Amino acid sequence: MASDGVLAGRTIVVTRPLAQCGPLAEAIRAAGGEPLVFPLLEILPADDPAPLVAAVEQLASYRVAIFISPNAVDHALPAIIAAGGWPAGLLPAAVGQGTVKALAAHGVHGCIAPTERFDSEALLELPELARERIAGQRIAIFRGDGGRELLGDTLRARGATVDPVTCYRRLGPSAGAQPLLAAWKNRSLDALTVSSSEGLRYLWDLLPEEGRLALAETPVFVPHARIAENAKIIGLQKIILTEAADQGILRALRAYNWQR
Structure with a gap:
């Protein structure tokens, strides 16, 4: 160029x-x-693969699967695809547009995501995650180790059952x-x-x-x-x-x- x-x-x-x-x-x-x-x-696979394996096995029971970053997509989607692919009726969600693109690259479309601010607060403002839409539903959050708990805590307060799924870890x-x-x-x-x-x-x-x-x-x-x-x-x-x-x-x- x-x-x-x-x-x-x-x-x-x-x-x-x-x-x-x-x-x-x-x-x-x-x-x-x-x-x-x-x-x-430096992005590496999670030390313990068990949470990802368990989430993939139960994926069809979730209403929403949230991906925090492209790294979460890269470390979770191969396991999901190997287990049979994206379940019908599971709503994909992402914090940022880079994550939306990463999901699309794996064939996962129809993702909800903020269009201006790209953070947990903006994601939580989407109508698909309002209390009346998610109360009583199961939500998986695919993420790295550590990080903020605002997203999961807020969704639980709205009545959802939330499973954080650590699928990668970060090193300096x-x-x-x-x-x-x-x-x-x-x-x-x-x-x-x-x-x-x-x-x-x-x-x-x-x-x-x-x-x-x-x-x-x-x-x-x-x-x-x-x-x-x-x-x-x-x-x-x-x-x-x-x-x-x-x-x-x-x-x-x-x-x-x-x-x-």
């Missing part, structure tokens, strides 16, 4: 998990920038921060993109004091207000809140005033 030069001379760190960083890295390169791929999360980066530290030292690191509060915490813990000082003065592009709030709490000074997903991050990168 030919470069249009908008990001010429800019090195921008892409911190998504390795399997998901390609599209944003390529878009940055297409705009003339140099992506520095530095995944902040196994390598040290030397690539980032070297880029800062050479004055060749212009910005970071961070799409996870958990990844941001891993990054902060990974960096020595000089790295934290450099990070605090580096533009950090984040696609969700919660990540922006966490970045502010740890002392970052140049936080750019973008629209959602890779497209929103890229639009913000292209519109940023790099000379200021």
